[in-house]
Amino acid sequence: MQNNILIIDDDIELCQLLKKCVEKESLTADFAHTGTDGLSRLAQESYHLIVLDVMLPGIDGFQVLSKIREMSTVPVLMLTARIASVDKVNGLRSGADDYLTKPFDVEEFIARVLSLIRRYTTLNNSLSEEPKQLSFQNLTIDLDTRIVYIGNGQVELHPKEFDIFCYLAKNQGRILTKQQIYEEIWQEPYAYDDNNIMGYISKLRKQIEPDTNKPVYIQTVKGVGYRFSREV
Template sequence: MNKVLIIDDDKELCALMKKCIEHEGMIALLANGGIEGLQLVDRNKEKLTLVILDVMMPDLSGFHVLKKIREGSNIPVLMLTAKSDEEDKVSGLQLGADDYLTKPFSINELMARVNSLIRRYTTLNPMAETDNESVVLQDMLIDKANRTVTVHDRLIELTGKEFDLLLFLARNKGRVYTKKQIYTQVWDDEYAFDDSNIMSFISKLRKKIEPDPEHPVYIQTVRGVGYRFNKEV
């Protein structure tokens, strides 16, 4: 069953969103502040399907909460804001938000966004729910069990971390990650982060898997943000 975490200091709005989400047959958890929200994320990290996150909260801003979530989780995040400022939306999206909704909004629009994000995460990205299957792409096969990669039926020799990096990006194709997010997920370590180290690994990996490393097909650079695996392959 899908489980949605709502983080918003507006208790009346939280109660309304909770009622609508539960009406759709989902479980809704409530947090009336950023600190409480992060605690619930930590306790339910493997069970959450979506986070609805308000930007303006008195204890921690939604941007701070989102940044902390993205350091250890790829769960979809729908951000809510009372502002229509484009700069706020850009900031949220660059930090890893998946969608944005400006207050006031209709419940119908909210639920449409919620259902769309959940469908994309659980149906169109089935690797988010299973940890053992191979990743099958148009011209690439990533065999997780045997830790092998073939491109155009050619076996590619990768180091252990190169394989982990490729698998992580491919399992979450279409999603944009900062260098620090990649480091935290692949190296499982939030310390000793080195921006140039990630760039070096990406460069080496591209030379091995890309037909033309100067014009990559698989691993794309999102200027000013980070990297993503091409969702079209």
């Protein structure tokens, strides 16, 4: 499978140039010309790298970066026409993995892109061995017995409920759309039956959440889908 990157930059000509460059390295690239569009794409697709411009219309690159880090650990290479070191420091402290100042050498851009993807892929492969359990505050999911332990008690979930809960937990902090959840759990094309997934989430919350009106573990992201809280 080809590595896919997302370029978030309002410079259309630059996006086209970078696309041609990365395609020579057997990479594929999608575009977004605003931060809002970029975040929407990231919520719906998986990427191996984000190339993010600081100077964007609407919400700027630093704000976009903050939102990205709420949903994903994907590496981010920031681009900017600014040269002030404080901008570089702010970007790196906010979660950027690398930084390039415009104008930049295309060969250097490609080298950094490949390095970040290689590092990300290597890390993911090293973590690919399936753990026997997932542990959070006051909650443990045993993947062998398929039992959820909450405090001193335990909950045996319906198979689909358990699969959905595990999928959310394994992607802690990442927003998952209803389509992503459906296709992962049911292993078939999305049937556009939101009520089915909402029903399972409702049943899960009744068994897992201390207060279903204020979910601790399964958070609803309005208009998008669900997320397993980063705070547990």
